[in-house]
Amino acid sequence: MKRLAKVLFIVMSFLLSIESSIFAYEENVDDYICNTKRDLLVLMLTYPECIKDIEKDEEGFIYLIMQNNNKVLYDDKKEKSHEQKFYNSDLQDTLEQIYPLDMITDVMEEGKDPGRIRSYSFLSNVYGGSKEAVQKNIINKNTYYGTMMFNKINGAADNLEKALNKVSELAKQNTKIYNFVSPTSGTFNYRVIKDTGQLSPHAFAIAIDLKSDPADYWKWCNREKGGNRISIYPEEIVKTFEECGFVWGGKWAHFDILHFEYRPEIILKAKCFGNNEVTENKEWYEGCEINQDTEALIQKINSIIDK
Numbered sequence: 001m002k003r004l005a006k007v008l009f010i011v012m013s014f015l016l017s018i019e020s021s022i023f024a025y026e027e028n029v030d031d032y033i034c035n036t037k038r039d040l041l042v043l044m045l046t047y048p049e050c051i052k053d054i055e056k057d058e059e060g061f062i063y064l065i066m067q068n069n070n071k072v073l074y075d076d077k078k079e080k081s082h083e084q085k086f087y088n089s090d091l092q093d094t095l096e097q098i099y100p101l102d103m104i105t106d107v108m109e110e111g112k113d114p115g116r117i118r119s120y121s122f123l124s125n126v127y128g129g130s131k132e133a134v135q136k137n138i139i140n141k142n143t144y145y146g147t148m149m150f151n152k153i154n155g156a157a158d159n160l161e162k163a164l165n166k167v168s169e170l171a172k173q174n175t176k177i178y179n180f181v182s183p184t185s186g187t188f189n190y191r192v193i194k195d196t197g198q199l200s201p202h203a204f205a206i207a208i209d210l211k212s213d214p215a216d217y218w219k220w221c222n223r224e225k226g227g228n229r230i231s232i233y234p235e236e237i238v239k240t241f242e243e244c245g246f247v248w249g250g251k252w253a254h255f256d257i258l259h260f261e262y263r264p265e266i267i268l269k270a271k272c273f274g275n276n277e278v279t280e281n282k283e284w285y286e287g288c289e290i291n292q293d294t295e296a297l298i299q300k301i302n303s304i305i306d307k
């Protein structure tokens with residue numbers, strides 16, 4: 001009898017463990033689908049003239065259909081380390097870490113680089129796939145800090161102008177701000193990121209470096225010096241750029257404190273879904289502003305992803 005009880009116990013625990021692992025799996029799948037839909041929504045909202053449609057193929061891979069009819073893969077579904085994501089990223093990798101909208105006072109913890117991972121396939125299709133193609137999209141913006149060459153696609157140049165106008169207003173009231181901005185250190189530069197072979201966002205003319213300091217870059221100094229610089233960096237500059245759709249390189253463990261990069265999808269995801277865990281009782285889009293445009297996109301995303 002004792003033996004039968006033991007066998008029964010083992011069988012019961014086995015069945016229970018199967019059930020709980022299936023449950024955990026379903027929960028993860030729901031999280032994944034919810035996150036996929038959120039990513040697609042923020043991308044379609046922030047690149048309205050560049051993304052025409054979305055598509056799901058028979059194997060379940062999701063693509064953005066770009067204005068030039070090229071397809072950009074959303075998720076390659078490969079297991080990757082943080083470093084591999086930097087070198088071989090898809091759109092899902094780029095939006096995985098939520099960008100913190102609150103000001104920070106020290107270098108981010110290791111492995112936290114929200115916005116530093118980029119999908120080159122996406123950037124090339126939006127801003128230009130070669131030096132010549134990017135150059136065709138560049139316009140000159142006359143600003144208080146000089147003439148800036150920036151990409152006109154998707155409002156990048158307009159938003160840079162807006163951010164610099166606002167910053168120059170703030171700087172007039174506060175010389176400390178001016179001293180962190182001017183002289184600026186460059187926008188367009190068709191180059192790779194040192195020691196990586198990866199194109200810099202400056203190559204797409206979507207990034208600006210403000211006034212340079214020896215403690216600005218993770219390769220120029222140690223974490224302590226970087227942290228000190230972050231702790232005195234004016235929050236007003238960071239907030240102004242973020243409001244215009246730029247991420248700040250100061251919020252990366254691989255800090256790049258003088259660097260601001262136009263990535264409106266990262267900012268919008270943080271705003272709408274940053275403090276918004278996926279739960280059973282909530283719709284996946286809760287957190288984003290609902291209007292006619294978003295409603296149509298939500299329906300489209302549901303119909304394609306749920307099929």
Ligand SMILES: [Zn+2]
Binds near residue numbers: 256
């Ligand atoms: Zn830069």
